[in-house]
Amino acid sequence: MTTTDLLANLNPQQQRAVTTVTGPVLVLAGPGSGKTRVLTHRIAYLIDEVGVDPLQILAVTFTNKAAREMRERLMALLGEAIAHDLTVGTFHSICARWLRRDIVHLGRERDFVIYDTDDQERLLKRVLRELNLNEKQHLPRAILSAISHAKNELVDPEEFARHARTYFDEIVARCYARYQALLYESNALDFDDLLGETVRLFSNYPAVLAEYHQRYRFLLVDEYQDTNRAQYLLVRALAERDRNLFVVGDEAQSIYAWRGADIRNILQFEHDYPDATVIMLEQNYRSTQAILDAAQALINASPQRKYAKRLWTTNGTGDQVVLYEAANDEDEAAFAVSEIMRLIAEGTARPGDCAIMYRMNAQSRLVEEALIQSHLPYQVIGGVRFYERKEVKDVLAYLRLVANPYDSVSLQRVINWPGRGIGERTVNELLVWATRLGVPLYQALSELADETTEYPFAARARNALLDFYRLIGEFHSLRQRMPLGELIDYLLMRIEAQATLYQEYEAEEAEDRWRNVQELRNAAINYANLPIEHQLAAFLEDIALVADTDTLDRNNDVVTCITLHQAKGLEFPYVFVLGVEEGLLPHSRSTNDRNQLEEERRLLYVGMTRAQRRLYLSYAAQRAMFGRVTVCSRSRFLADIPPTSLKLLRRRGYRAVTVSQTTMFNQRMLTPDHHDKRTTPLPLPRQAAFVPGQRVYHATFGEGIVVSSRLIEGDEEVTVRFADRERRLLASFARLQPLTDG
Numbered sequence: 027m028t029t030t031d032l033l034a035n036l037n038p039q040q041q042r043a044v045t046t047v048t049g050p051v052l053v054l055a056g057p058g059s060g061k062t063r064v065l066t067h068r069i070a071y072l073i074d075e076v077g078v079d080p081l082q083i084l085a086v087t088f089t090n091k092a093a094r095e096m097r098e099r100l101m102a103l104l105g106e107a108i109a110h111d112l113t114v115g116t117f118h119s120i121c122a123r124w125l126r127r128d129i130v131h132l133g134r135e136r137d138f139v140i141y142d143t144d145d146q147e148r149l150l151k152r153v154l155r156e157l158n159l160n161e162k163q164h165l166p167r168a169i170l171s172a173i174s175h176a177k178n179e180l181v182d183p184e185e186f187a188r189h190a191r192t193y194f195d196e197i198v199a200r201c202y203a204r205y206q207a208l209l210y211e212s213n214a215l216d217f218d219d220l221l222g223e224t225v226r227l228f229s230n231y232p233a234v235l236a237e238y239h240q241r242y243r244f245l246l247v248d249e250y251q252d253t254n255r256a257q258y259l260l261v262r263a264l265a266e267r268d269r270n271l272f273v274v275g276d277e278a279q280s281i282y283a284w285r286g287a288d289i290r291n292i293l294q295f296e297h298d299y300p301d302a303t304v305i306m307l308e309q310n311y312r313s314t315q316a317i318l319d320a321a322q323a324l325i326n327a328s329p330q331r332k333y334a335k336r337l338w339t340t341n342g343t344g345d346q347v348v349l350y351e352a353a354n355d356e357d358e359a360a361f362a363v364s365e366i367m368r369l370i371a372e373g374t375a376r377p378g379d380c381a382i383m384y385r386m387n388a389q390s391r392l393v394e395e396a397l398i399q400s401h402l403p404y405q406v407i408g409g410v411r412f413y414e415r416k417e418v419k420d421v422l423a424y425l426r427l428v429a430n431p432y433d434s435v436s437l438q439r440v441i442n443w444p445g446r447g448i449g450e451r452t453v454n455e456l457l458v459w460a461t462r463l464g465v466p467l468y469q470a471l472s473e474l475a476d477e478t479t480e481y482p483f484a485a486r487a488r489n490a491l492l493d494f495y496r497l498i499g500e501f502h503s504l505r506q507r508m509p510l511g512e513l514i515d516y517l518l519m520r521i522e523a524q525a526t527l528y529q530e531y532e533a534e535e536a537e538d539r540w541r542n543v544q545e546l547r548n549a550a551i552n553y554a555n556l557p558i559e560h561q562l563a564a565f566l567e568d569i570a571l572v573a574d575t576d577t578l579d580r581n582n583d584v585v586t587c588i589t590l591h592q593a594k595g596l597e598f599p600y601v602f603v604l605g606v607e608e609g610l611l612p613h614s615r616s617t618n619d620r621n622q623l624e625e626e627r628r629l630l631y632v633g634m635t636r637a638q639r640r641l642y643l644s645y646a647a648q649r650a651m652f653g654r655v656t657v658c659s660r661s662r663f664l665a666d667i668p669p670t671s672l673k674l675l676r677r678r679g680y681r682a683v684t685v686s687q688t689t690m691f692n693q694r695m696l697t698p699d700h701h702d703k704r705t706t707p708l709p710l711p712r713q714a715a716f717v718p719g720q721r722v723y724h725a726t727f728g729e730g731i732v733v734s735s736r737l738i739e740g741d742e743e744v745t746v747r748f749a750d751r752e753r754r755l756l757a758s759f760a761r762l763q764p765l766t767d768g
């Protein structure tokens with residue numbers, strides 16, 4: 027693409043943002059005004075027109091998905107070779123890469139592992155046990171969230187302890203200190219450390235920072251309104267010398283305060299950089315005027331709104347925003363799905379054009395049930411994600427341990443999986459012993475090998491521990507010379523992973539889980555080109571950084587189910603925002619706090635402004651929440667949208683579309699590639715597994731009685747009466763367990 031083309035696709039303000047090459051630039055503008063587009067075009071302009079070396083450009087986005095999309099756009103603009111030399115990523119992924127290079131300056135090792143929330147929780151539970159604190163009373167999540175908050179503010183354990191005022195703070199202070207020590211001992215970093223350690227590296231080692239100044243001359247940051255203190259300091263340090271800092275954002279879309287994001291970072295940009303060029307964009311290219319009007323009314327009603335920005339568009343008025351009042355939550359999900367079916371049948375939309383958004387992950391279940399019944403292919407972003415499935419995490423724990431045997435959380439995770447006779451008591455003894463020796467668990471195991479050591483274990487336990495120790499040691503050295511794929515195969519064979527899964531689960535589920543493990547092994551293929559000794563580390567690094575939205579793949583023509591938080595920056599022709607109700611949106615936790623309440627408003631605003639062609643909002647008069655059916659009322663935010671902007675629809679008795687209709691649809695519209703794994707038609711089961719009158723158990727709904735059951739394509743549809751109401755469930759999905767009487 028030539029430069030003229032590059033600029034021809036931009037309006038004058040956008041052009042100015044692209045061509046103001048040096049010095050600090052802030053683009054402050056509403057949704058859909060082309061901020062992200064400007065950012066990518068600016069990179070292309072810097073390279074093509076200004077002659078900047080792509081290696082000198084650093085672009086930061088909020089999610090891995092956004093980073094990948096950006097890279098793809100840049101490839102289209104610049105060609106693959108040039109795009110390859112750019113540094114594009116999230117703060118976390120970029121920091122991880124830099125720390126792999128330079129963490130040694132901080133006296134730490136390069137082959138650290140990155141702990142995710144699950145690992146963090148395990149580690150904190152160990153801390154609680156050590157400190158004799160009860161985890162029922164001191165909720166691990168609350169403590170971790172306090173620690174995370176401190177880390178984002180760059181407050182270390184000592185400082186935290188000095189400022190602790192309340193009893194809770196005291197507890198957190200003690201946990202934080204020990205938690206950090208154990209992380210260190212395990213040669214592990216949590217997500218917050220990735221940022222915090224990089225900040226520390228830059229502020230304590232000016233010579234190192236100078237190298238980065240030399241390397242990165244142009245900085246670009248998307249979604250700047252959601253940066254936290256650590257990210258702010260990072261950007262500031264990196265931009266300190268050349269000051270070629272380009273940030274874009276929208277304070278009205280700031281929705282991550284709960285993770286430490288600080289709206290002041292964007293509001294005070296001009297204060298930090300008095301010579302900044304500030305550019306506003308006002309034309310929206312994404313949505314219809316009807317959608318914009320409704321969204322603007324909502325956001326302008328905020329008491330915190332400093333200056334109302336007007337967005338206009340030439341996209342035309344478009345259809346009115348639909349507000350659907352559902353009888354209950356099932357009806358709400360059925361409405362969205364049947365509406366999608368209708369749009370598809372009309373030929374107006376493809377599944378991939380549609381997104382269903384909600385406040386909480388738990389809301390996706392009913393939506394999924396409705397989608398399954400309709401045989402619509404879909405993906406859930408942020409549900410139980412691939413890398414969070416137990417069997418996948420178990421195998422990963424082995425691999426992480428093989429890479430870094432000091433990783434105590436992984437060690438504890440698999441020390442007795444598959445079962446090898448190391449009971450809970452032995453594990454506890456090992457923990458106590460290692461703590462007393464002041465060494466990581468793996469090193470404690472190595473002490474056992476020494477005949478002369480005194481140890482607290484019975485002979486049988488000792489042998490089992492030693493076997494495990496030798497297994498890890500063997501693979502630890504193998505990783506240097508065995509290609510990753512083979513290494514994984516060999517490991518799976520040695521631990522008898524497949525047989526173990528078949529022992530632990532029913533055949534069908536075991537097969538499913540085994541398939542997931544193999545899927546993980548398949549992912550290893552992508553690393554075959556690297557030198558053998560780097561393959562495992564690179565593989566683990568990428569997995570550790572996979573963020574929530576990463577599974578989102580727009581090439582698949584599937585309906586997207588996604589939380590409002592994760593929908594940031596994305597756009598879809600047809601958007602459904604579910605649960606616009608008091609208690610959900612605004613969330614019940616936020617209603618006592620003005621700031622939190624306004625953040626909820628912005629969240630709804632973000633959701634609404636994702637829509638390109640048509641927007642549906644809905645709420646239910648009744649909803650099953652936390653195991654109870656509650657009566658709900660529409661969100662207070664709806665009162666801020668003029669009734670003339672909304673088309674109200676009331677319950678018309680929506681039912682999920684029947685299977686026979688949709689089977690025809692599937693055959694007509696979709697090639698086999700488009701089938702989601704979960705919705706691919708399977709052969710009919712030959713016999714019903716459930717009979718009327720039978721007692722069954724469901725993990726969420728509890729006990730129930732089967733009313734009727736019928737075989738449908740690939741599955742069995744079971745109607746069950748639970749304590750609160752009757753539900754129609756698909757056997758393969760609902761995982762109903764038969765109960766025997768007595």
Ligand SMILES: Nc1ncnc2c1ncn2[C@@H]1O[C@H](COP(=O)(O)OP(=O)(O)OP(=O)(O)O)[C@@H](O)[C@H]1O
Binds near residue numbers: 057061062064310
């Ligand atoms: N000048 C333009 N001409 C044509 N299309 C444009 C132009 N500017 C932006 N667009 C398109 O408008 C849509 C929204 O742009 P973009 O995603 O960059 O907005 P944004 O400001 O980053 O929004 P958000 O705040 O939601 O992240 C994109 O599809 C983009 O390609």
Ligand SMILES: [Mg+2]
Binds near residue numbers: 061062248595
């Ligand atoms: Mg954007």
